Amino acid sequence: MNNNYIDFLNKFGENHWLQTLQTLLSEIHAVDRSAVQIWFRFYPLELARALQTTEDKAKLVQQFVLQGDYELTNQIDSSHRFLYGHRFWADVKKAIEARAENFSGENADLANQIKQIVQTVSEKTKTDKSLLVAIVAVGLMTLTQVGFDTFKNASGKTEKPRGLMNNSPQKIINERAKDDSQGIFGFLKTVDKKWTVRYESSKSGDGKFKMTNDEEIASGAQRDQSQNWREADIRCGEGVIPVECRSAACGTCWIGVLKGAEKLSEVSTRERKQMKIHGYRQGDDAKPILRLACQARANGSISIVIPPWNGVFGKKIYGNVADVELEPATTSAKKLRETISSATENN
Numbered sequence: 569m570n571n572n573y574i575d576f577l578n579k580f581g582e583n584h585w586l587q588t589l590q591t592l593l594s595e596i597h598a599v600d601r602s603a604v605q606i607w608f609r610f611y612p613l614e615l616a617r618a619l620q621t622t623e624d625k626a627k628l629v630q631q632f633v634l635q636g637d638y639e640l641t642n643q644i645d646s647s648h649r650f651l652y653g654h655r656f657w658a659d660v661k662k663a664i665e666a667r668a669e670n671f672s673g674e675n676a677d678l679a680n681q682i683k684q685i686v687q688t689v690s691e692k693t694k695t696d697k698s699l700l701v702a703i704v705a706v707g708l709m710t711l712t713q714v715g716f717d718t719f720k721n722a723s724g725k726t727e728k729p730r731g732l733m734n735n736s737p738q739k740i741i742n743e744r745a746k747d748d749s750q751g752i753f754g755f756l757k758t759v760d761k762k763w764t765v766r767y768e769s770s771k772s773g774d775g776k777f778k779m780t781n782d783e784e785i786a787s788g789a790q791r792d793q794s795q796n797w798r799e800a801d802i803r804c805g806e807g808v809i810p811v812e813c814r815s816a817a818c819g820t821c822w823i824g825v826l827k828g829a830e831k832l833s834e835v836s837t838r839e840r841k842q843m844k845i846h847g848y849r850q851g852d853d854a855k856p857i858l859r860l861a862c863q864a865r866a867n868g869s870i871s872i873v874i875p876p877w878n879g880v881f882g883k884k885i886y887g888n889v890a891d892v893e894l895e896p897a898t899t900s901a902k903k904l905r906e907t908i909s910s911a912t913e914n915n
């Protein structure tokens with residue numbers, strides 16, 4: 569193996585990756601534009617590096633109160649299932665491996681690397697380049713985090729698209745945005761309007777549940793008891809979305825909003841600060857794509873993706889966590905309370 573490529577990729581920090589992604593957004597098909605930004609927040613490079621370089625990983629995992637599947641090593645072929653580009657993964661993976669083995673390194677640039685691999689896969693599969701940029705960026709970040717041998721050893725196999733994902737990109741976009749009809753007298757309804765929440769979960773698969781107008785997303789999820797959610801994900805005691813405190817303290821309920829972020833309530837100061845404390849990097853928008861499901865209220869149908877893990881690492885990884893009054897007394901996890909408290913001390 570030519571390690572030049574890993575050395576090249578390791579030159580870039582998380583901020584550079586996010587800036588590169590930003591510059592490529594206009595070249596990414598709308599079906600994956602939010603999804604790829606969510607994926608990069610679900611699998612932060614600096615957290616992966618902290619876990620890889622620590623002398624005592626078990627201790628760090630405990631310190632960050634990490635729960636669930638927070639590493640890509642065991643999810644190389646599946647972490648990106650909520651991207652349309654997931655269906656091209658086998659070809660993308662092979663093209664990345666070939667690039668890694670033949671990389672010479674002169675004048676290399678991250679955005680150009682992504683574009684060159686996109687070009688190769690596009691020619692081979694006769695696929696529009698806009699559908700490949702996101703999955704290639706995800707593939708290169710996965711290679712960066714897991715290393716070449718582990719990356720190559722993954723089978724590259726993916727499940728066939730199913731449900732809504734088994735449609736054209738435009739149909740997926742349209743369906744994700746579509747509000748439920750409220751019946752012929754729907755225009756008279758106010759508080760009793762019902763909305764659909766479509767979800768993608770690496771643990772529980774894809775599905776949907778109903779929620780009442782202006783209700784918190786997590787409350788709607790809780791009413792759907794059609795499955796034993798805990799069997800699929802130990803964190804899910806009350807529905808497909810893991811919850812614990814329901815007061816913006818524990819960060820367990822974070823989600824990515826694939827479509828319909830504008831139909832959610834504005835992020836509160838407390839929710840924004842808590843996201844920062846936990847290390848979940850949402851933007852400065854009033855209605856960003858990462859939310860706490862116990863806080864965000866919906867006024868329309870939305871599509872979300874549920875991350876397979878949660879933790880508290882914002883201060884240690886990114887620093888500059890703003891001081892905030894916390895009320896974590898409602899959570900049952902003593903360790904979680906202590907970590908959140910220490911994460912907000914002396915900032």
Ligand code: FES
Pocket residue numbers: 810811812813814815816817818819820821822860861862863
């Ligand atoms: S359940 Fe604790 S922050 Fe939402």
